[in-house]
Amino acid sequence: MAKLNINGKIRDVQAEAGTPLLWVIREQVGLTGTKYGCGVAQCGACSVHINGEVRRSCSVLISDMKPGDRIVTIEGLSATGSHPVQRAWAALDVPQCGYCQSGQIMAAAALLGKNPQPSDADIDAAMTNICRCGTYQRIRAGVHMAAEMVKKA
Amino acid sequence: MKKTTRATNLSRRKFIVSSAAAGGGLALGFKLPFVGSAQAATAAGTEVNAWVVVRPDSTCVVRIARSEMGQGTLTGLAQLVAEELECDWKKVATEHVFPGQNLARKRVWGDMATGGSRGIRGSQDYVRRGGAAARMMLMQAAAEQWKVPVGELTVADGVITHAASKRSTSYGRLAIAAANLTPPDPKSIKLKDPKDWKIAGKPMKRLDTADKLNGGKVYAIDLKLPGMLSAAVKACPVHGGKLVSFDEAKVAKMPGVRRAVKVNDGAVAVVADTWWRAKTALEALPIVWDEGANAAQSSATIAERLKEGLTADDAFADTKIGDALKVIAGAPKKVEAVYSTPFLSHATIERMNCTAVVTADKVEVWTATQSAEGSLAAACEEAGLPLAAGEVHKLDLGGGFGRRGGTQDYTRQAVAIAKQFPGVPVKLIWSREEDQAHDFYRPISQCKLSAGLDESGKLLGMHIRVSGQSINAWLNPGAIKEGKDVRQLQGLWKEPGDAQFGYTVPNLQIEYAMRNTHVPVGPWRGVNTNQNGVYLECFMEEVARAAGKDSLEFRRELMANHPKHLGVLNAAAEKGGWGKPLPAGVHRGIAQFMGYASYSAAVAEVSVSAEGKLKIHRMVLALNCGHAVNPDQIAAQVEGSVVYGLSAALYGECTVQNGRMVELNFHTYPLLRLAEMPKVETVIVPTQDFWGGVGEPTICVVTPAVLNAIFAATGKPVRSLPLKNVKLA
Ligand code: FES
Ligand code: FES
Numbered sequence: 001m002a003k004l005n006i007n008g009k010i011r012d013v014q015a016e017a018g019t020p021l022l023w024v025i026r027e028q029v030g031l032t033g034t035k036y037g038c039g040v041a042q043c044g045a046c047s048v049h050i051n052g053e054v055r056r057s058c059s060v061l062i063s064d065m066k067p068g069d070r071i072v073t074i075e076g077l078s079a080t081g082s083h084p085v086q087r088a089w090a091a092l093d094v095p096q097c098g099y100c101q102s103g104q105i106m107a108a109a110a111l112l113g114k115n116p117q118p119s120d121a122d123i124d125a126a127m128t129n130i131c132r133c134g135t136y137q138r139i140r141a142g143v144h145m146a147a148e149m150v151k152k153a
Numbered sequence: 154m155k156k157t158t159r160a161t162n163l164s165r166r167k168f169i170v171s172s173a174a175a176g177g178g179l180a181l182g183f184k185l186p187f188v189g190s191a192q193a194a195t196a197a198g199t200e201v202n203a204w205v206v207v208r209p210d211s212t213c214v215v216r217i218a219r220s221e222m223g224q225g226t227l228t229g230l231a232q233l234v235a236e237e238l239e240c241d242w243k244k245v246a247t248e249h250v251f252p253g254q255n256l257a258r259k260r261v262w263g264d265m266a267t268g269g270s271r272g273i274r275g276s277q278d279y280v281r282r283g284g285a286a287a288r289m290m291l292m293q294a295a296a297e298q299w300k301v302p303v304g305e306l307t308v309a310d311g312v313i314t315h316a317a318s319k320r321s322t323s324y325g326r327l328a329i330a331a332a333n334l335t336p337p338d339p340k341s342i343k344l345k346d347p348k349d350w351k352i353a354g355k356p357m358k359r360l361d362t363a364d365k366l367n368g369g370k371v372y373a374i375d376l377k378l379p380g381m382l383s384a385a386v387k388a389c390p391v392h393g394g395k396l397v398s399f400d401e402a403k404v405a406k407m408p409g410v411r412r413a414v415k416v417n418d419g420a421v422a423v424v425a426d427t428w429w430r431a432k433t434a435l436e437a438l439p440i441v442w443d444e445g446a447n448a449a450q451s452s453a454t455i456a457e458r459l460k461e462g463l464t465a466d467d468a469f470a471d472t473k474i475g476d477a478l479k480v481i482a483g484a485p486k487k488v489e490a491v492y493s494t495p496f497l498s499h500a501t502i503e504r505m506n507c508t509a510v511v512t513a514d515k516v517e518v519w520t521a522t523q524s525a526e527g528s529l530a531a532a533c534e535e536a537g538l539p540l541a542a543g544e545v546h547k548l549d550l551g552g553g554f555g556r557r558g559g560t561q562d563y564t565r566q567a568v569a570i571a572k573q574f575p576g577v578p579v580k581l582i583w584s585r586e587e588d589q590a591h592d593f594y595r596p597i598s599q600c601k602l603s604a605g606l607d608e609s610g611k612l613l614g615m616h617i618r619v620s621g622q623s624i625n626a627w628l629n630p631g632a633i634k635e636g637k638d639v640r641q642l643q644g645l646w647k648e649p650g651d652a653q654f655g656y657t658v659p660n661l662q663i664e665y666a667m668r669n670t671h672v673p674v675g676p677w678r679g680v681n682t683n684q685n686g687v688y689l690e691c692f693m694e695e696v697a698r699a700a701g702k703d704s705l706e707f708r709r710e711l712m713a714n715h716p717k718h719l720g721v722l723n724a725a726a727e728k729g730g731w732g733k734p735l736p737a738g739v740h741r742g743i744a745q746f747m748g749y750a751s752y753s754a755a756v757a758e759v760s761v762s763a764e765g766k767l768k769i770h771r772m773v774l775a776l777n778c779g780h781a782v783n784p785d786q787i788a789a790q791v792e793g794s795v796v797y798g799l800s801a802a803l804y805g806e807c808t809v810q811n812g813r814m815v816e817l818n819f820h821t822y823p824l825l826r827l828a829e830m831p832k833v834e835t836v837i838v839p840t841q842d843f844w845g846g847v848g849e850p851t852i853c854v855v856t857p858a859v860l861n862a863i864f865a866a867t868g869k870p871v872r873s874l875p876l877k878n879v880k881l882a
Contacts, residue, residue, distance in 0.1 A: 037502045038818055040819070089362075132501060133223045
């Protein structure tokens with residue numbers, strides 16, 4: 001039994017020590033916005049924030065979590081979908097199938113959290129998640145648009 | 154003839170999940186029919202006709218029969234229906250239809266399959282008629298209510314007005330009366346001239362974005378049903394191999410494990426309370442396979458077989474104009490080249506998955522499918538039940554690209570497993586490794602091309618010989634007539650209209666030699682236009698250079714008889730600034746090709762460093778798809794096709810060793826990432842005189858345009874893919 005702080009709520013979870021955080025979030029906690037794509041830290045579909053850092057949850061074991069770690073999933077990014085990244089994504093119709101977009105949004109939100117006005121090179125370096133539908137051009141535009149929203153706010 | 158009023162079946166999935174959550178146990182959603190009291194109809198909305206349901210608040214729910222996998226078809230189809238319906242676009246909702254109900258209602262929604270870029274062009278006519286018929290019935294209902302001739306009424310945004318008497322009413326108030334009227338004869342309906350479109354043809358926002366931004370969207374892989382078990386599966390890594398045995402006792406006591414079960418002849422699954430536990434136990438399960446003779450196959454043996462096909466005499470010629478072989482042999486100048494392209498997996502980011510519940514007399518599946526009716530057939534056949542005993546809940550796909558069409562291997566497996574747990578829902582999820590190991594790959598092929606030129610550089614003759622694996626031989630042998638499979642020559646066909654060869658060459662021979670392997674193959678976004686586009690357009694570049702001519706001019710001279718091919722080529726060249734100066738070190742390449750009834754062309758700008766490092770700076774793509782239903786979503790598809798195409802060009806290959814696939818995850822099967830994305834500019838040049846596809850057409854020009862730009866940069870043609878294996882310096 002472990003206690004996890006997910007989206008500000010403490011949850012008791014029952015999982016073997018070697019279970020990746022991704023599967024605890026999806027199967028034990030029941031939050032399915034965090035996706036499985038590769039399981040080997042390659043695609044980023046499983047991206048969540050741990051203490052404000054973006055992490056690929058398929059490759060974080062539940063046994064590595066420390067008490068007090070704060071986990072935020074896509075469901076907890078904002079109460080009403082109003083995070084600047086979510087608003088920019090909506091304005092530009094970024095998603096195609098949408099499957100990778102939870103991870104993309106979490107990666108973009110983490111980037112802006114650290115670097116509110118990222119350059120194209122910063123975006124290249126930070127946005128390494130795979131989108132098989134190929135929405136990269138709009139993701140880049142979306143990060144810039146969200147940065148503008150942050151600046152004006 | 155009067156019709157009975159029917160209550161709409163809004164989101165049966167939600168109904169099942171919520172009624173189950175309310176403590177009702179699992180509600181098998183069978184035959185929740187389109188019947189109900191007038192009261193229910195008022196609450197849920199009224200089916201005016203098969204395509205349109207109107208709610209009391211005038212929200213119009215458009216029924217969507219095709220699958221949505223990101224390509225935007227759902228929004229485009231809704232635009233087409235709404236355009237004719239004259240409803241308020243802000244009050245448009247959509248719902249999927251069920252294949253079992255389609256069957257029960259004599260296929261009122263037509264073909265539900267979504268492939269070959271047919272989602273819109275294949276259904277635009279009848280869905281527009283559906284929207285128009287509903288509008289006519291709603292107006293007729295108003296006319297009858299007010300006892301005025303229908304010709305005196307006008308309609309806009311779902312509000313019907315009788316100007317003379319200053320009366321107006323809404324669709325929501327008329328729906329029940331309209332549903333009871335006799336529908337007009339579809340053939341008598343006059344559709345709008347696309348020039349008058351207000352909703353279709355416009356860059357409307359997608360209708361399905363909101364819950365993709367907050368984690369709320371439920372994909373098939375996310376489905377939860379009460380009492381559900383999860384399954385992980387492993388098929389024999391060698392295609393065609395068989396399961397001999399497995400030692401269930403070794404994993405039976407692992408956490409959460411229920412059972413290990415045989416899945417038909419060639420696979421085994423572990424079923425547990427969670428998928429992670431099922432997968433962990435599957436990895437620990439001792440399995441004995443009979444790999445069979447295919448274990449001796451490798452990329453090298455396959456390449457040998459294809460190479461032999463390049464000169465073998467069992468090929469057939471689909472095009473034979475003049476005497477190309479003789480003319481080339483006697484030409485003063487000859488060009489010859491052999492090209493090759495590998496097997497490729499689809500690598501949808503959502504894994505193959507399906508949830509099934511099987512009882513003695515019912516089978517129900519929840520699945521991500523491009524072919525809902527194919528899923529129904531597969532589920533019922535696997536369950537040993539008649540079609541009427543099955544139903545498919547279609548969830549939007551986390552990517553399709555041709556992988557989740559008619560074969561429905563994963564749906565079959567889910568049913569085969571769930572059959573062994575009667576009445577219990579079982580969700581099967583494939584691991585990424587299983588997906589890379591058991592795809593229906595883009596077929597492998599090689600191509601030998603030769604051309605003859607006269608002294609002035611005029612093209613006298615061309616000979617194209619494709620040798621490679623046939624998709625039809627694997628999936629649809631009935632389509633091969635007298636051993637001739639023209640499908641593998643897609644894009645090189647002489648017939649106009651779909652995927653026509655765009656040049657006039659006085660002596661031309663185009664042939665295919667079928668060389669099949671043990672590796673399963675299938676359609677992959679763009680299908681055979683991918684390989685054939687590379688072969689033809691990169692070779693054209695070689696010939697143009699041998700002729701000492703500009704790549705664009707050389708093509709133009711051969712295209713006078715193909716004005717639509719030429720039109721997009723010119724559009725791409727113009728927007729791409731063909732012939733204009735470029736920054737130092739940057740080079741251009743150009744290509745055109747046709748597929749899915751649409752015409753595509755591309756200009757690429759690349760640079761290659763002294764160390765051979767490639768950078769793709771910019772790509773301009775021109776597309777003539779006839780009618781452009783949603784220009785912004787067309788641009789999105791073009792952008793996506795660049796990414797899908799470049800992933801293949803740069804990195805994509807599935808190789809074979811000891812009969813099995815080698816690249817099992819993204820570290821060995823890399824895909825394009827954001828940092829490598831060129832700037833993409835889309836030029837849509839719709840001539841509005843035909844209906845072409847959108848999702849697939851442009852991919853076939855992406856790779857040849859880039860390879861031709863590399864040729865311009867390095868002076869050397871690239872003849873084999875992917876580029877990761879090619880030294881550019
Ligand atoms: S699923 Fe975690 S990175 Fe792909
Ligand atoms: S939107 Fe489909 S994988 Fe990114």
